[in-house]
Each structure stands twice: as structure tokens, then as C-alpha cells.
Amino acid sequence: MDPVAIKCRNCGHEHVELPGRLAAELSGHWCLCPICNNRNKGICASDVVIGFSSHGLLVAEPESGTDTVQAARCARCETPKRISMRRLNRGAVPCYVCDGAADPSSPHRVYLFHFPRWHAYKVGITNSGNDSRLDRHRLAGGQLVELIEVPHRGAAFWVEQEVLSAMLPWPATGLPTDRAISGWTEMWDDSAPINVRLGDYIEAANAITIDRELVEDWKRNRSTPVLPPSDVVLNGGDAVCFTGSGPEKSRAEWKALAQGVGLRVAGSVTSTTSALVAPRAGSPNTKVAVALSMGVPVISYEDFLAAMEALE
Structure with a gap:
């Protein structure tokens, strides 16, 4: 409970706070900064744009208020999202297409990678169902420094934010930001004098309780997946998997078309699958959930047809 100095990442305001109050305040405020809180309660809504963008969401017409439900959209896949800043701060899933395949109440992992050629460290979250995200970082030259497991997504989100606040x-700088490398906002320069140890956060993370409303929200939203417009590029020899029914043709005919242009047809989704082809609307299934959790693109039959024509 010794007081510490805090500097706001948005406006630069500095004030003194007790560490024991940080988690409780963050769960119910726009942020810990009294200046930003007061401004957000008034007529200015610019902080809403900043806060939503830090979660990968875009707000075209922001309204002031921590509890105001904003009409947002995912910056990655354009999927619409209606949510308040308070619920985002409490660990809500920003986008159920890009981030929401894993049950938020299930165990999640927090990882720490070092990228020597970028001179940067990166912290991130993944569910415990697969290692596809870790594999992608290794392929990019990353070296896994530490990996911890916490009881749910809310706890993992808390650890990530604690680390990023400290760093x-x-x-x-440099290559990650110049090329807008995915996830560079969760990176910091490896010249930082602080040595991050994820294990130091485990005890506090295990004491965090998950908001049951967030779990119920995940259950409701995952039942109606929305497939975003796709710009997936397929190359000869890529593996594709099918689920559901495609228009005008049987599943066997769609598979034959894929094989006819040099694609491999897989019976299940793995980390080496280039795309899962699914109906644009309909009830979810295991393949869709697995693909989303592993970062495998899920495209409609219409988009798949366009990708095959480009391949030819």
C-alpha cells in the first residue's frame, strides 16, 4: 500500500496512487487518470476513440461517458461491435470473429517473446487450446522467453496490461512500427532497464475473478459468427478445409474444384491449413471454432471461388 507515482499514457498527467486500489479503480473507470475521467464525463469524447483503438476497435461517432454503449467496428475484419468503455476495460472480447473463439472463462496463457532482429520484446495472450500464435512468432524470428497460465481471459488481460504499463x-521503434507489424503496440525496446518476469504476476492474477456477464456475452455472440470480407490469397499446394454447404454444388464438387487448381483438401483444421471454407451465415460448428482459435482464415464459399480464380 505504499504510494507510487503514475503517469497517464493518454494525456501525460502525473499523480500518486495506492497500488492496492489500482485494480478496483480500473474495473469501473475509463482509466486511472482523473483528468481523462473528468474529461470523458463531460462533452469531450476524444478519449473514447483512443481507448477503443487500443483494443483494436474503431468508433466513427464517439459519445462521451464510460458506460455509454458505442457503435464500433473491428479494425481488422470490419465486424460491428456495440460495447461500452467500462466493459472493454474489464476484459470484454473486442471482436468475436478475430479474438473470441476461446471461452473467456477457460485457462489462458500470457507469453513473452524476444525478437533480436527487431530489438524488441512482446507480450501477448493466447488460449491454452493451441500454439499457433506462438508458432507464428517463432517463424518471425521470435524467441520464447516465458509462458505462464492463468485461470481466465480477464486475468491474462490484466497481466498483459500491467506489463505494458510498466514498459x-x-x-x-524501427521495423515493427515502420511496417506496422501486427502486435507492435504490445512491444517495447529491448534496451529497457526493467527485466520483465511474468511469473511475478501469477499470484495476483489467480486472485482476479472473471465478470460472468462477459462470459454470457461470449456465449450469445459466438452462436452467430459473422464471416468478414476476405482478401486471403491462395497458392498452389496450400491446404484448405471445408465445412457446411456451398451454393449450387455439392461438397464433393467443391473439393474437386479445389484439387483441380492445385490445392490440397484437408479433412480437419490444423496450424498448416491456409483457409477454412464455410457458409457466410448459419450455426457455428467445431471446425469454425478451431479455425478462429488457431488464427486460420475462415472464408465464405464465394470468397473461396474468387481466390481460386485468382490462383488460376
Whole structure:
């Protein structure tokens, strides 16, 4: 309970706070900064744009208020999302297409990678069902430094934010930011004098309780997946998997078309699958859930047809 100095990442305001109050305040406020809180309660809504963008969401017409439900959309797949800043701060899933395949109440992992050629460290979250995200970082030259498991997504989100807050004065620069490498906002320069140890956060993370409303929200939203427009590019020899029924043709005919242009047809989704082809609307199934959790693109039959024509 010794007081510490805190600097706001949005406006630069500095004030003193008790560590024991941080988690409780963050769960119910726009942020810990009294200046931003007061401004957000008034007529100015610019902080809403900043806060939503930090979660990968875009707000075209923001309204002030921590509890105001904003009309947002995912910056990655354009899927619409209606949610308040308070619920985002409490660990809500920003996008159920890009991030929401894993049950938020299930165990999640927090990882720490070092990228020597980028001179940067990166912290991130993944569910315990697969290692596809870790594999992608390794392929990019990353070296896994530490990996911990916490009881749910809310706890994992808390650990990630704690680490990023501590490393805020040493942001990543150079190649990650120049090329807008995915996830560079969760990176920091490896010259930082602080040595991050994820294990130091486990005890506090295990004491965090998950908001049951967030779990119920996940259950409701995952039952109606929305497939975003796809720009997936397929190459000869890529593996594709099918689920559901495609228009005008049987499943066997769609598979034959894929094989006719040099694609491999897989019976199940794995980390080596280039795309899962699914109906644009309909009830979810295991293949869709697995693909989304592993980061495998899920495209409609119409988009798949366009990708095959480009391949030819």
C-alpha cells in the first residue's frame, strides 16, 4: 500500500496512487487518470476513440461517458461491435470473429517473446487450446522467453496490461512500427532497464475473478459468427478445409474444384491449413471454432471461388 507515482499514457498527467486500489479503480473507470475521467464525463469524447483503438476497435461517432454503449467496428475484419468503455476495460472480447473463439472463462496463457532482429520484446495472450500464435512468432524470428497460465481471459488481460504499463516509457521503434507489424503496440525496446518476469504476476492474477456477464456475452455472440470480407490469397499446394454447404454444388464438387487448381483438401483444421471454407451465415460448428482459435482464415464459399480464380 505504499504510494507510487503514475503517469497517464493518454494525456501525460502525473499523480500518486495506492497500488492496492489500482485494480478496483480500473474495473469501473475509463482509466486511472482523473483528468481523462473528468474529461470523458463531460462533452469531450476524444478519449473514447483512443481507448477503443487500443483494443483494436474503431468508433466513427464517439459519445462521451464510460458506460455509454458505442457503435464500433473491428479494425481488422470490419465486424460491428456495440460495447461500452467500462466493459472493454474489464476484459470484454473486442471482436468475436478475430479474438473470441476461446471461452473467456477457460485457462489462458500470457507469453513473452524476444525478437533480436527487431530489438524488441512482446507480450501477448493466447488460449491454452493451441500454439499457433506462438508458432507464428517463432517463424518471425521470435524467441520464447516465458509462458505462464492463468485461470481466465480477464486475468491474462490484466497481466498483459500491467506489463505494458510498466514498459510504456520504452516503446518499440524501427521495423515493427515502420511496417506496422501486427502486435507492435504490445512491444517495447529491448534496451529497457526493467527485466520483465511474468511469473511475478501469477499470484495476483489467480486472485482476479472473471465478470460472468462477459462470459454470457461470449456465449450469445459466438452462436452467430459473422464471416468478414476476405482478401486471403491462395497458392498452389496450400491446404484448405471445408465445412457446411456451398451454393449450387455439392461438397464433393467443391473439393474437386479445389484439387483441380492445385490445392490440397484437408479433412480437419490444423496450424498448416491456409483457409477454412464455410457458409457466410448459419450455426457455428467445431471446425469454425478451431479455425478462429488457431488464427486460420475462415472464408465464405464465394470468397473461396474468387481466390481460386485468382490462383488460376
